[in-house]
Amino acid sequence: MSQIRATLVLLAVFTLLTGIAYPLAITGIAEAVFPAKAKGSLVEVNGTVVGSRLIGQSFTSDRYFHGRPSATSGTDPNDPSKTVEQPYNAAASTGSNLAPTSKSLAEAVAARAQALGPGRQPADLVTASGSGLDPHISPAGAYAQVERVATARKLAPAAVRTLVDSRVEGREFGILGEPRVNVLELNLALDKLPPGGAGS
Amino acid sequence: MQADLLQAALYAVVLVALAVPLGLYMARVYTGDVTFLAPVEKTLLGAAGGGGEQSWCTYAVSLLLFNAAGFALLLAILMFQNVLPLNPQGFDGLSWHLAFNTAVSFVTNTNWQSYGGETTMSNLSQMVGLTTQNFLSAATGMALAAAVARGFAGRQVRTVGNFWTDMTRSVLYILLPLSLVLAVVFAALGMPQTLAGSVDATTLEGAKQTIAIGPVASQLAIKQLGTNGGGFFNVNSAHPFENPLAITNYLSMLAILVIPVAFCFTYGRMIGDRRQGLALFAAMGVLLVAGFAALYAAEHAGNPLHAAFVEPVTGNMEGKEQRFGLIGSVLWAATTTAASNGSVNAMHDSLTPLAGMVAMLNMQLGEIVYGGVGVGLTGMLLFVIITVFLAGLMVGRTPEYLGKKIEAKEVKLAALTLLIMPIGVLVLGGLAIAVGTAQSSVQDAGPHGLSELIYAYTSATGNNGSAFAGFNANTPWHNTFLGLAMLLGRFGYMLPILAIAGSLGTKMPAPPTAGTFPTHGTVFVVLLVATILIVGALTFLPALALGPIAEQVSMLAGTTF
Structure with missing residues (x-):
């Protein structure tokens, strides 16, 4: 049971962290600092x-x-x-x-x-x-x-x-x-x- | 030629210079001595409640559960991307077999792609679906390596660590920080990073050009660092948006191998004998350099069938990009197939026959020439077991590794894994030929058609993900069986090595005596390399003779198909 809880909690947290927060953070940085390149040069x-x-x-x-x-x-x-x-x-x-x-x-x-x-x-x-x-x-x-x-x-x-x-x-x-x-x-x-x- | 070899030498030097400190840092991560994110780690693991030290069995259960849940989530995202947000191009949900194949592919760190990214995947699928698994599949392999190192080093202990802790630390302390830095560097060098789906341009000749675009830089960083290899675009890192410059090409190649190489040093540190890690590093290095040299020679010679029409200076440029040139493409082909990464910056299908064979052989050896993150090391340790067993047979002593007796149980488990590549490649590939689905999917006639099939099943079983991309894998049959090959090639190695580590952990190492066969130094490295080559050659030479070797002979004879 504790294994299932760990699975669900960590999968949810890491999906938010690596699947949403990480690409959005990079998008924010790229669009602010390298806007022309971020949009495809x-x-x-x-x-x-x-x-x-x-x-x-x-x-x-x-x-x-x-x-x-x-x-x-x-x-x-x-x-x-x-x-x-x-x-x-x-x-x-x-x-x-x-x-x-x-x-x-x-x-x-x-x-x-x-x-x-x-x-x-x-x-x-x-x-x-x-x-x-x-x-x-x-x-x-x-x-x-x-x-x-x-x-x-x-x-x-x-x-x-x-x-x-x-x-x-x-x-x-x-x-x-x-x-x-x-x-x-x-x-x-x-x-x-x-x-x-x-x-x- | 001189400029080419200079680029290759520079690559090797910088790679090792980066991998050594990274490997020692990673050892400290897995022993809990890196703590700069301790509050985050504690909060996360507290909320997860995954318990303390685990036996190898419990560790394996955690690993499998986590991967199964990741598979289910990814499958759902892919099948229902049409009703989910962030789908600017309005793509449909994936068919069941393509979704199965892709979900397995990314969960097993293979990143085989039966689809073209820019024509199939919504931004949500690319980010939340695929990028997440790029991190988590890599972290799974790295956690495994940490557990195995603990088992090999253990002194009469019944535990190998805690999966949740190892996996969390892999992401927080290694993959995420490196990816953040690399993604920003990639964006600075010109990779796009936007949530838009495409841009319309009017070309100088007045035609309309629709340019696919998206959050590329963030996916590229982890795709390389995690030996994932799944491209944002169909042609992967040959696409100018995925790889705009020679310097991005160079950084990508470093990112492909740096963690797998680092693991040799992590291992040496974790078992408390750096010479053992160095021996593995050397054996892998010999195989990598040999593979690179053969690939380079074949490609540099060019294609004699085109010799009457093509200036000979550049070698074979079909399927390659001008900005990387021959060397940037060949070095990449050698590293990506050796490392179980599978991203490509040139079309492997158009490699000259012997170059294509080296790429295949790199994978068929079991993806242990540095190999995937974590699993390259553990795969190599299986060959170490086989090698000490063979050495023990020769001198008539009970084999030992790290002072521990290698007994029937460990040898049987290791020998079992020798069957995985042949089952995935020869049995499943042969089945496809027998039922006729191979013939309808190959693009090229003649021996090259067989090479396309062998490459596909080799890449899947080796969890590599690169392809002879003329092969149409997006059919119910191949999506299903390539998916099964990927599962076999992932967990078929993971569980036996974890069991061996669990078993070795319970043993007490004996101090070395005059009769102990040392598992470091030149003699052992030579034996290890020979064992790997003999196993690989015995298994695959007949198939390779019918594919790439037959094609090479045809090419030299001036035959086209």
């Missing part, structure tokens, strides 16, 4: 939320740098009973989960590489990220797209390359992680470049 342009700096988004236009392939899917807007490919669906993260010996993976990698040009391409541009929401590409992956973006925007390639240079983030503290470029931030900076002139 959102990026606003002219008062409109254009995304989160932590979450990649789908870019298909030649005028923008593209992020990594994304394996996320979503509901078909024309037929809610179907699921269709929907890259960078930030409401349902997923990787491809395809096997190393998967035929469809090998074909996808080949097709993505060939779309970028002849020969070998940077790995990040031809493989799907784990989350489907990877906000970054490698510096090599960014430089590989400079020509295309410059042509589409009628900019001097040197100007675009300089912009990429300024956006490369090195390893954190000089040692952790990999060098990278945040695609959304790079494209926002790209939109701010004066048309034509900068690289002349």
Whole structure:
């Protein structure tokens, strides 16, 4: 009997303490001290939320740098009973989960590489990220797209390359992680470049 | 390569530097010498009235009762989340089999997820349901380790401590303070923490992007520290909100292993012979480093099937995130499968075959390469019993551990636990194949399909929780049988080791003589590692030959499926 009482009392107390008080306390602290981060590091342009700096988004236009392939899917807007490919669906993260010996993976990698040009391409541009929401590409992956973006925007390639240079983030503290470029931030900076002139 | 190994070395050094003082502190917690929250502790335990010192049997009853009640509460929250508050996205209640699977999963510290968090769980379920069990399942494992250490150290005593006290102290003095600090650090580094459900954005190309969000930082801290591993989002710590930076990746990896490593030192202190704890630390360390090296080599070599199209410098990047790179993903894969944590920052399903095999083997060895909080240590002690028994056979002496005779009863109980992994993986996995539910759930054809199935049942039985996530586990069959595998893999180890501890506690240690086989030092560590590898290899090599090894051979031969 005393065991049952102890069970009920401690389960109730710890549910209140760890399941309610703890997350609410952290929420209170985070919203007071790091309000922008607590809400998801959102990026606003002219008062409109254009995304989160932590979450990649789908870019298909030649005028923008593209992020990594994304394996996320979503509901078909024309037929809610179907699921269709929907890259960078930030409401349902997923990787491809395809096997190393998967035929469809090998074909996808080949097709993505060939779309970028002849020969070998940077790995990040031809493989799907784990989350489907990877906000970054490698510096090599960014430089590989400079020509295309410059042509589409009628900019001097040197100007675009300089912009990429300024956006490369090195390893954190000089040692952790990999060098990278945040695609959304790079494209926002790209939109701010004066048309034509900068690289002349 | 050099930068990679530097990151790995830095990880090992900082991990041990943190674990040693934490382990000694934890020993003081369990001996009652840490008292800064004594008034809270006294009030709580007074109201609970759980009595004094318990025999191993009573301790086990308390533990099981507490876990059963936690299971019932969580099951109810999950099934009825649709009528409960804090459900901003209006999610339905879970089906009975998914609720059963998830409740078992979080109560057993497995955190296997047959569901995608951001598309299934209300904020109430995530916080009150899952986060609570993240604390309590971890505290249960830690309490067990404290009780077992007391039993092993005991001199003719019939008790192993009090479950309610151990569990309460684990939360108040260890898990909660560490989680508070880590959650605030995580929030400062960019993890969201809000009660909102999602945010709508208009992308630069004018499309609508709905971004799922929620109280992430608080859940992440305890998910790692408690070797739970259940993600807020479907892709777990690969999600940029769960792991926005290389530094959060690094801190998460430290949090995954710090308490399991610390327990080696806690144990040494509690039994009054730190060399014994060091021996366990060394044996686990050898296995961890070996697993990491094999994983790294396989992933760094990349996928030959893609070699014509991919720059070779980065290795296999399918399913990995750019900000962590290969090393941040591989080191994580090695630690999370070794530690029975099961959170992932890369999709294990897309690991090259031998890397995937190492991840499986880490779990199949019984989750004792530091293992889950508390239970990693106790699992290792079962192998210690087997090892001293084998050593005793070789020299023809009655085996002893810590000066106590290891007799038929203890050896039988320890040997019994060797059957748990094979039953969970080979019997239940084989059953799924026999009835055809395996074939309908696997995503990939060829040997990799078998690997997906083996991984699922291994992860469940090992209470790990990571997955080859192409496998569709959310079916009545797999939810039920994976749930049973988790229960078997949790309590099937807990009860025997508690019984052994109870039995050893009643014995009087004899002083060592010239004929005593020392259970510290290099010879013992080598024997222990060999025993673990032989048992693991003998049991699983045939299955692994049909899965990852066959796939590796196919891959090298240029075959796709």
